[in-house]
């Protein structure tokens with residue numbers, strides 16, 4: 001007679017209500033994480049192909065490489081209403 005092996009089952013994490021946001025956009029709070037290697041950030045390059053910052057694909061806010069906001073949701077500067 002075989003003895004049944006009880007192998008440990010992977011337990012589900014207790015919080016399964018929503019996908020946890022790993023890397024939220026500071027403006028729209030949407031997920032910027034893609035996988036362990038990449039984010040969903042769109043790289044911004046200058047004419048020399050140097051990375052000058054990144055763009056959030058969700059709200060189109062732009063940031064420089066120091067993660068400082070340079071364009072709020074696609075708007076230039078603080079213009080108020082267009």
Ligand SMILES: [Zn+2]
Pocket residue numbers: 025026027028029030056057058059060061
């Ligand atoms: Zn965003």
